[in-house]
Amino acid sequence: MGAVLVVGGANVDVIARSAAPFVAGTSNPGTAHSSAGGVGRNIAANLGLLGVPTTLIAAFGNDTFGRRLEDETRSAGVDLGHAVQLPMPSGSYLAMLDADGELVGAVSDMTATESLLPEHVREGVVAAASYLVVDTNLSAPLLEHVCRTAASHGVPVVLDPVSDLKAQRLLPVLGAVPIHTITPTRSELAALSGESDLVSGVHALHAAGIAKVWVREGARGSTLFGEDAAVHIPAIPAEVRDVTGAGDAMCAAYVHGLTIGLDDATAATRGAVAAYLTITSDFTVRPDLSAELVEHVMEEKR
Ligand SMILES: Nc1ncnc2c1ncn2[C@@H]1O[C@H](COP(=O)(O)OP(=O)(O)OP(=O)(O)O)[C@@H](O)[C@H]1O
Ligand SMILES: O=c1[nH]cc([C@@H]2O[C@H](CO)[C@@H](O)[C@H]2O)c(=O)[nH]1
Incomplete structure (x- = not known):
């Protein structure tokens, strides 16, 4: 089976967490760290850690941020091998978290x-992929x-x-x-469908x-709506350290599940486990993520 191809955003994230409940309009004492980020890049990194052959097409700037993103x-x-270096600053994401x-x-x-x-996205690279994962950091024309190129190659x-x-x-x-x-989240679903009601959306x-x-x-938690049936995937109760990257890990573990032939609901359940592992760590992409860790926690939380 071909590699999973991810085409999407890459950022250096700077994430600050307030030590006490956040007060707007003033400086809040707390802690801050920087890490590699970007939805597409995070999904690709999680896939790589899960052992899935993965190719990322993303834009890196010609700067120290870009070199850090490439290395991590x-x-x-x-x-x-198909990533792109552009003569402009690398992407950045500056986030503030509350004490929780x-x-x-x-x-x-x-x-x-x-x-x-x-x-920048060669047809042959898309055609050879087992799955294409795309985020909307890309321009609408790209x-x-x-998506059309992938569809034309099945x-x-x-x-x-x-x-x-x-x-x-x-x-x-x-x-x-x-x-x-x-x-989508509920609000992204509404933005996409023009419907505020979940079922209509x-x-x-x-x-x-x-x-x-x-x-x-x-x-x-989350609900996976197929055309004939829906399955609710409960969230695993968690002591949250940092929510950043939950959705990215969830998507990666789901795609991993699909590539190894799991049914959708089981793949999505692995996604929820990867999200749990991510939000209970200080990392956006936990460096110790592995398929074995996901399976172990899945057994433990069953
Ligand atoms: N506070 C929480 N407690 C327990 N699980 C959570 C919590 N927040 C997120 N999760 C888990 O992470 C999954 C994805 O989070 P969420 O629904 O917030 O998606 P998202 O907005 O795309 O995430 P993000 O943008 O933070 O990457 C949830 O379905 C759930 O399994
Ligand atoms: O517009 C965007 N905001 C935030 C992100 C990234 O989301 C990640 C967390 O899910 C984080 O790493 C940030 O860079 C992005 O790719 N585009």
Whole structure:
């Protein structure tokens, strides 16, 4: 089976956590750290750590951030042979967390990722993939291009909508290209479907050619809606250290499950375990993640 191809964003994240409940409009004492990030890059790194042959196409700047992103991603086992270095700053993401590890707010600067062009994603690389995973950090034209290319070669596509605003970059794809799975939050689902009601939103995405709509609801878990049946995947009760990267780990472990032939619900359950492992660590992508660790925790929490 070919490698999983991820095309998406890469950032250096700076994440600050307030020591006490966050107070807006003033300086809050706390702790801060920086790490490699970006939804697509995080998914690729998690896949690599899970032992899945993975290729990442992402934009790195010609700066120290770019070199750090390359080093950390490569050491997770990801093939960067088709990654792109652009003459501009690497992407960055600045986030503030409350004392309980939940996100207060963030700003991302992803000009490099938005500057990727169709010629950076060679058709042969897409055609050889077992799955294509794409995030909406890409420009709308590139998103449409890669999804169409994958569809024309029968490569299943998994979409991560990233945020309410960026999710709208998918609108040209909806109804035009068959999609295997999409992983929206409730508000991303509403932004994509134009429906505020969950069932109507899911129905609209199924009608637009998306086979599986996997709706994430934080501590309330997630629900994987197939065209005929839905399965709720409960969240594992967790003492949260840092929520950053939960969805990325979840997506990666799900795709890993699919590549080894698990059914959708079991693959999604592995996703919830990987999310649990991520939010209970200080890391956005935990360096000790492995398929064995996911299986072990799955047994333990059963
Ligand atoms: N507070 C929490 N307690 C327990 N599990 C959680 C919590 N927050 C997230 N999770 C787990 O992580 C999964 C993904 O988180 P969420 O639904 O917030 O997606 P997301 O917004 O895409 O994540 P992120 O943007 O933080 O990467 C959830 O389905 C759940 O299994
Ligand atoms: O617009 C965006 N905001 C945040 C991220 C990334 O999300 C990651 C956490 O899920 C984090 O690493 C950040 O860089 C992104 O790729 N695009």
